[in-house]
Amino acid sequence: MTNPDVLVIGAGITGAAAALELAQSGASVEIVDTYGPAAMASGWTLAGVRQSGRHPAEMPLAQAAVAGWPTLAERLGGETHYRQEGNLRLACTEAEIAHIKGLVDSHRAQGLDLDFLPTLEDVRTITPALSDRVMAASFCPTDGHADPNATVASFIAAGARHGVRLSTGEAVERFETQGGKIVAALTATRRITPGAVVLAGGVQVNRLLEPLGAAIPFRITIVTVIRSTPTAPILKPVLGTAGAVFAARQEWNGRLRFTSGSEPFVGTLTERDGRPFAAPNIRRLRDTIDRVGAVLPPVLDCEIEAVWGGLLDLTPDALPVIDRAPGLDNLVVAAGFSGHGFCIGPVTGPLAADLALGRPPRLSLEAFRFARFNALDGPAAPLTLHG
Ligand SMILES: Cc1cc2nc3c(=O)[nH]c(=O)nc-3n(C[C@H](O)[C@H](O)[C@H](O)COP(=O)(O)OP(=O)(O)OC[C@H]3O[C@@H](n4cnc5c(N)ncnc54)[C@H](O)[C@@H]3O)c2cc1C
Structure with missing residues (x-):
């Protein structure tokens, strides 16, 4: 053809x-x-x-898109492993609480169903494994994740x-x-x-x-991604933070996948096993583990299965x-x-x-x-x- x-x-x-x-x-x-x-x-x-x-x-x-995701697998006749388990955006400081409240207000004005969870106790009703570093969160029940x-x-x-x-x-x-x-x-x-x-x-x-x-006119940045081996269920929603410093989710198969914030990509896109590969550095890896572990301590006991760098195309x-x-x-x-x-x-x-x-x-x-x-x-x- x-x-x-x-x-x-x-x-x-x-x-x-x-x-x-x-x-x-x-x-x-x-x-x-x-x-x-x-x-x-x-x-x-x-x-x-x-x-x-x-x-x-x-x-x-x-x-x-969210309206279509629940039936996408059926429409495609294949798997998506879509889970509509929400998105929990965490606040760990007073400034982050103010940021999250602003987000909730502006999204509600747009008609999005977004809750503000004002205490750790409220946040733990969604994800009990969170540490006491978490002060509040927003929760969007119609968000989710897929494979x-x-x-x-x-x-x-x-x-x-x-x-x-x-x-x-x-x-x-x-x-x-x-x-x-x-x-x-x-x-x-x-x-x-x-x-x-x-x-x-x-x-x-x-x-x-x-x-x-x-x-x-986009700039390319890199995000560190860590995937664990399959582990017991600890996380249903996607976790994010007010400052976009990390995000995490647990896949349908038990693997945890978590990502760092992003920073300018100064490396080179190479190939590994015939696939494009951007190497994450050790500092980013350590920071990401520290940040995720501080709010979701059970991840520190998980085994790492894979680590990679993911490139973003950030427009102005x-x-x-x-x-x-x-x-x-x-x-x-x-x-x-x-x-x-x-x-x-x-x-x-x-x-x-x-x-x-x-x-x-x-x-x-x-x-x-x-x-x-x-x-x-x-x-x-x-x-x-x-x-
Ligand atoms: C770490 C990370 C976390 C992210 N998290 C989220 C998230 O939680 N939610 C979300 O919605 N989005 C997220 N994104 C963004 C999302 O993954 C991307 O925006 C999306 O996958 C882009 O898809 P695409 O098909 O446009 O591009 P890609 O998936 O990058 O596909 C481009 C393809 O084009 C091919 N190609 C390029 N040039 C050529 C050429 N000249 N000839 C032939 N083939 C070519 C490449 O090989 C590649 O396969 C994340 C991205 C990263 C990196």
């Missing part, structure tokens, strides 16, 4: 969800990925599925049943353009001539966008780009998710598909346009939550 109706670059959650939507709409679709499904952010992720803590512009996407690898695999399998072809181990190296359109995408061995392209390449999109003068306003590339009618870009694109992937993929098919998008994309960067001037957005 060298001339699919739509070429999707990237087999993360965004590309996999876009491909399924495109194929279900009758398009012939090929996905190309340098590695394979969920090889980058969609595998590195914490995989929280949350509306709480969202920017107002992203809230409609998060609410639409990212299983979810992406289910999207890919559902796409395959609708005729999506997946080509792995092959990178798109550049585009050929003519008359305001992409006419070909070149890999080391092929010249693919699609009708349209959905570029869902995560932190690597600018390699293809820069030569077109359409780079997204911490919102993604879901738009046609400037001056290129048939190139749709969906990237710059700024550490919170997993939850909304089942919605952002179809939104990118809408644009690629020339349909009106099902939700407003005004806040996610390239053009907004021309007007943005000032300091970068503060670090947002990735949990």
Whole structure:
């Protein structure tokens, strides 16, 4: 298939969800990925599925996504291991309590069901294992979490049943353009001539966008991720903190997965066992264990199964780009998710598909346009939550 109706670059959650939507709409679709499904952010992720803590512009996407997650596995005919067990955002200082209260007020004004739990006793009704460092929390009962690898695999399998072809181990190296359109995408061995392209390449999109003068102005940061071996149930909701210094959840299989805050990525993306790998350093690892252990002491007795670095693509306003590339009618870009694109992937993929098919998008994309960067001037957005 060298001339699919739509070429999707990237087999993360965004590309996999876009491909399924495109194929279900009758398009012939090929996905190309340098590695394979969920090889980058969609595998590195914490995989929280949350509306709480969202920017107002992203809230409609998060609410639409959360409405769809409970039945997603059934729709895909595969596993997601989705659990709607809430999101608990902890406050351990007076300043953090004030921050959380502000978050609760602003979200309630937007119609989100978010509770403020004013005492440790209240917070322990949700998670008894928390230490007495915790003073208060917000709790969003409709938030949750899912298994990212299983979810992406289910999207890919559902796409395959609708005729999506997946080509792995092959990178798109550049585009050929003519008359305001992409006419070909070149890999080391092929010249693919699609009708349209959905570029869902995560932190690597600018390699293809820069030569077109359409780079997204994001900075890349790294988050340390630690996964334990399976352990007794201690945590149902996703845990976050007012200051975004860590997040944690317990997977359906008992493994704990916890993440640090993020900091500038100064290392190199290498490969390990044929997969992209960003090494976390020992200081970040120690800090993360200390911070999580201070509020959830049982984690200190768990065995570590794996440690990795996850890269984030932080745009200046911490919102993604879901738009046609400037001056290129048939190139749709969906990237710059700024550490919170997993939850909304089942919605952002179809939104990118809408644009690629020339349909009106099902939700407003005004806040996610390239053009907004021309007007943005000032300091970068503060670090947002990735949990
Ligand atoms: C540590 C961490 C924690 C996170 N926590 C959460 C969370 O709790 N909740 C949440 O909603 N989000 C979270 N996120 C963010 C979320 O995981 C990402 O926003 C989301 O997975 C992005 O998916 P994607 O499909 O757009 O990109 P990716 O999953 O990064 O996929 C991009 C794919 O494109 C491929 N590719 C790139 N360039 C090319 C090319 N030229 N040719 C071929 N293939 C190419 C790559 O190999 C890759 O497989 C977190 C992210 C990290 C790193």
